[in-house]
Amino acid sequence: MAENRQDPENPTPGSPQSDGTGPAGPGPRHSTVRSLLRLWPYARAVRGRLAVSVTAATLGMLSTLAVPVVLGLIVDGPLAEHDLAGLWPLVGLLLVLGTVESALFYTRRVVLARPLAGLETAMRGDLFAKLQRLPVSFHDRWGSGQLLSRATADMYTMRLFLAFPLVFLIVNSVMFLAGTVVMFTQDWRLALIALVPVVPLFVLTRRFESGFSGAARLAQDQNGDIATLVEESVLGIRILKAFGRHRSMTERFRAQAQELRRTELRKAHLLANLWAVIVGLPEIALACALAVGAYLVAHDDLSAGTLVAFLSTALALRWPVESLGWLLAYANEAATATDRFFEVLDEPDTPEADAPAPGTAAAPTAPDGIRFTGVRFRYPDAPDDSPDLLAGVDLHIRSGETMALVGATGSGKTTLTALLPRLYEATAGTITLDGRDIRELPRPRLRELVSVAFEEPTLFSATVRENVLMGAPGAGEEQLRTALDTAQAGFVEKLPNGPDTEVGEQGLSLSGGQRQRLALARAVVGDPAFLVLDDPLSALDVHTEALVERALREVLGTTTALVVAHRPSTVLLADRVAVLADGRITAVGTHQELLRDCAHYRELMSGEAALIPDGPLAPEGARA
């Protein structure tokens, strides 16, 4: 079985690199707006509420802007004329404006909270469904933490952007334009002075954006790398402890965390620089406007009330301008999260089934068993100068026959078995089941027909029953019991809740042999027409192995099976044995025939055979 675990000392090969150089690294960087526009198909569902939220926020902002105007009226009117009676209606108006503003603020928040939570759920659901559809080769390339961070942190970033920064980008722009118009109506000279910083700020924010978006992408990718490292360390904690590698793993974690810290500091530095200018420049412009305004009031060229109103308006515009920094930062982070989300969603799906060759799709199938004809395969990331791992495999497993597959370690046995349920696609040649090309079968149908038990038995955080019945969702209690009996999984009855006992994450609360037996039960529960077993008994003791073998023989009598075997005892389950070497099937025959005629087979079996010189597996000569 190909071990896809990571060497604790080396990073996941081919996982997306945080420097963007990995196979699944960042795609072409789009502009922030273009990236964010891709969210529209999801945001469309909440467009009505988004509009209500923007409208409420805009009206709230406008009522904020109206306050300085009323203040100006108070200063130039009732205060200048000592008219106390005229003061109260204007004070009342200020109160109304304050109340309206808080009501609108509440509306803005409430109206979006629920639909955006739904939107996040929908996006997360799409991502998960996509991950289930993507081929195994995709998962080989991507670190699990990269996918985890896309399904969690990135989703949160996108939802938060739609809830606040997006609304405020629109509202603040409207407020800025409205405030500018108000300032020009109050005094155009002061308005021009106050607006001088707009040009340098525009140039600066463009520069900031290009620097910040790179850092935001790097930080999000580094977060994914850290998630991968944490996940692998937790899953592999026993190995790390057993080999005393927990300290070196901690060092690696620290190094990655430091890198992330540096990136976050770079982001903070860029933002701080922008902020210093965003806050500083308008303050200087405002001070100039105040000086000029005071001069104009002193020369009776401007009323004091207008100056108060103008300054209050300009001060009310400080928030839309100052918030620009974090709004842009958030927009960039959301654009990066969107890019990362769609990088996964844009990956080509595994087709359900290839177009059947004309006239063959509905062809009646004959009981022909499994046929590999000229099958070739190489992993996409194999070195260019390496030969194909499978270089023309021809093998016929007759209907109802059990064929053992033996070969040196790394010869490609697991890979060959993985081609049958189309976990990988053969690069050339054909594989047929009862005469029908597997590419013509819809994948769900193919996987109903072909059942698999891998050497590394993966169990999910669910009950034993759920784990086993995964192999045949419609199966009932009787089939469950039969499958558990076949796999000699009697230990299940002794678990606290029998088959309804939850097995921990990856079934870690069970022993290796127990997990292997449950995986075997899962493979046989649906009485599959074709069974693939990848060294299914490797973790069992001799006694249990013998019991499983006896029960398996009954199951194997009704199916066509391919069994990867390392040990003679497993080979004995089979009717015939095929030898895989140099990417081809070099010999096929019964165990005895191969022992007699095939030197490579003798070599492969000799280690085990030597241990049982008088056993039924011993070469003729050894028993003599």
Ligand SMILES: Nc1ncnc2c1ncn2[C@@H]1O[C@H](COP(=O)(O)OP(=O)(O)OP(=O)(O)O)[C@@H](O)[C@H]1O
């Ligand atoms: N996902 C993968 N990507 C790239 N190369 C892989 C992948 N899986 C396996 N390989 C390589 O393919 C070769 C064959 O692996 P495979 O697991 O099929 O061998 P095997 O005969 O089953 O070995 P074993 O008897 O040790 O289980 C190995 O050199 C392995 O490194």
